[in-house]
Amino acid sequence: MTAQPPPGEGLSLADVVAALEAERADATAQVRELERVVAGVVEASRDSNADDEHDPEGATIAFERAQAIAVRDRQLARLREVDAALDRVADGAFGRCERCGCEIAPGRLLARPTSTTCVTCAALR
Incomplete structure (x- = not known):
């Protein structure tokens, strides 16, 4: 790792x-x-x-x-x-948005550790 x-x-x-x-x-x-x-x-x-x-x-x-x-x-x-x-x-x-490259918020990672996008990019889908 x-x-x-x-x-x-x-x-x-x-x-x-x-x-x-x-x-x-x-x-x-x-x-x-x-x-x-x-x-x-x-x-x-x-x-x-x-x-x-x-x-x-x-x-x-x-x-x-x-x-x-x-x-x-x-x-x-x-x-x-x-x-x-x-x-x-x-x-x-891990912890970086695959779309924009920004950090994924810790709260999102706690709620959904398999997240590949930040909240902003996820909302665009």
Whole structure:
């Protein structure tokens, strides 16, 4: 990890890294659990009528599977965001807006440590 100044007053880089690592652990655990849920839904539907359109339970099974997959995919995206933030910490770019290059406010980093833009640039999106 490259030595760099802390992201802001009252917020140390070690605090940010700890928060990111905790978020990564949480997202990883959720992905694993959702993988189990998806596998369970698929396994439960294996012995049932494969025609979701005409099976009274088919719509529910398809919905449960789609919902679990969507939530899992969101957690995978969260993992990618956390990994990208940890990469920015390692290369010294953490805490700088990718659009304008200004410092991202410590409060924003506390609220959303994966932020890549300052509040001003985020509002422009």
